[in-house]
Amino acid sequence: MKKFLNISVLAILxxxxxxxxxKHEEADIFEENASNRLAHSLVNYTNILTDKGGKWExxxxxxxxxxxxxxxxxxxxxxxxxxxxxxxxxxxxxxGNPDATxxxxxxxxxLWEVIGDNGPVLxxxxxxxxxxxxxxxxxxxxxxxxxxxxxxMKYSNDTLYIEGKKHGSQFIMTRVAADVDDQTFMNEIRExxxxxxxxxxxxxxxxxxxxxxxxxxDGASSIMGIYGEKDDPSLVKFFNCIISxxxxxxxxxxxxxxxxxxxxxxxxxxxxxxxxxxxxxDDGKTTITADHLSGCVADKNMSWELMLNATGKLxxxxxxxxxxxx
Numbered sequence: 001m002k003k004f005l006n007i008s009v010l011a012i013l014x015x016x017x018x019x020x021x022x023k024h025e026e027a028d029i030f031e032e033n034a035s036n037r038l039a040h041s042l043v044n045y046t047n048i049l050t051d052k053g054g055k056w057e058x059x060x061x062x063x064x065x066x067x068x069x070x071x072x073x074x075x076x077x078x079x080x081x082x083x084x085x086x087x088x089x090x091x092x093x094x095x096g097n098p099d100a101t102x103x104x105x106x107x108x109x110x111l112w113e114v115i116g117d118n119g120p121v122l123x124x125x126x127x128x129x130x131x132x133x134x135x136x137x138x139x140x141x142x143x144x145x146x147x148x149x150x151x152x153m154k155y156s157n158d159t160l161y162i163e164g165k166k167h168g169s170q171f172i173m174t175r176v177a178a179d180v181d182d183q184t185f186m187n188e189i190r191e192x193x194x195x196x197x198x199x200x201x202x203x204x205x206x207x208x209x210x211x212x213x214x215x216x217x218d219g220a221s222s223i224m225g226i227y228g229e230k231d232d233p234s235l236v237k238f239f240n241c242i243i244s245x246x247x248x249x250x251x252x253x254x255x256x257x258x259x260x261x262x263x264x265x266x267x268x269x270x271x272x273x274x275x276x277x278x279x280x281x282d283d284g285k286t287t288i289t290a291d292h293l294s295g296c297v298a299d300k301n302m303s304w305e306l307m308l309n310a311t312g313k314l315x316x317x318x319x320x321x322x323x324x325x326x
Contacts, residue, residue: 038119039116041152042116042120045120045122046113046114049075049114049160050075050077052178054076055072055175055176055178055180056075056160056174056175057071057073057176057185057244057246058070058071058072058073058171058172058173059171059242059244059246059249060146061240061251062134062144062145062146062167062169063145064240064252065223066144066223066240067222067240067242068171068242068249068251069242070085070086070186070243071084071130071131072085072176072180072182074182079113080109080112081109081111081112082108083109083128083130083131084130084183085106085131085186086104086106086183086187086190087103087104088100088101088102088103088104089134090105090106090133091103091104093129093133094106094129105182105183106130108131110126110127110128111126112124114152117151117165118151119151119152120151120152121149121150121151121152121165122149122162123148131148132148145167147165147166147167147169149164149165149166150162150164150165151165153170158174158175159174159175160173174246189245192244193220193222195272195276196219196220196272197219198220198290201291202291203216203217203291204219204288204291205229205288205289205290206226206267206287206288207286207288207289208256208286209265209283209285210258210260210261210263210265212258212259212260213229214226214229214256217236222243223241224238224239224240224241225238226254239252239254247272247278247281248270248271248278248288249269250268250269252268253266253268254267265283266283267280268280268282269282270288276289
């Protein structure tokens with residue numbers, strides 16, 4: 001019996017030593033694999049960013065109180081990046097005029113690299129006046145709460161999904177052809193804003209699949225007022241978005257409720273259609289359309305100028321009528 005106990009104790013001690021040894025061995029292997037995986041991902045994302053000419057469009061958001069901003073990045077293997085933008089804050093920064101209201105295009109070259117943290121991180125690690133304006137404190141010391149380091153979350157089909165490292169905003173970068181001219185690209189986006197939301201049409205509609213509509217105002221500002229068609233306009237809520245070559249995207253998904261259908265609809269991304277409407281790619285059914293021309297003519301907030309080229313007696317009568325109009 002004593003011999004059996006001694007053997008059992010030795011067996012237990014041996015098993016303990018083997019278990020401890022295995023645990024350490026697994027931990028060492030795991031740490032080594034994790035380190036290797038991270039090193040591999042840094043190289044992989046560096047190659048992705050510089051591949052095919054290294055030009056990318058970033059749909060950049062700061063806070064929910066501001067519209068989105070489009071930026072173009074051209075990453076080079078020598079560690080430099082050219083960043084181009086076209087917005088009012090570039091104008092404020094470069095002219096030193098805090099009251100500037102016009103947009104301004106500008107490009108600037110600075111440094112970049114993909115660094116390791118808990119995962120791969122795109123770091124814009126030298127000051128770029130075209131881009132870092134959104135990460136600097138502004139006037140009140142609070143600033144725009146923008147980021148200049150981004151966790152690289154996923155890559156798929158020439159699209160990078162990224163997240164601001166400090167403030168956590170999520171957005172995308174899309175590969176652009178290397179021969180695209182930056183300023184021409186930005187000018188086209190200006191034109192797209194006018195095509196999607198013409199200021200002569202003050203009201204647009206979000207048409208839900210159920211048939212219910214939401215009114216949409218100030219679309220051209222990219223900070224849209226949205227309220228139910230049957231609701232009081234005082235119930236309006238504001239949502240920011242970005243307009244780019246890919247279409248329109250809200251910063252965060254919108255949950256739109258239809259009381260009659262007792263159903264919620266979640267929308268975020270829209271692409272232009274041949275008829276001028278915007279189609280939601282999230283459900284493939286919700287659309288954004290402009291008001292009918294008849295609605296614009298009858299809108300009490302709009303004024304119209306009638307031009308009539310008439311001669312002879314008709315011309316004289318017309319001039320008399322115009323002169324009598326207060």
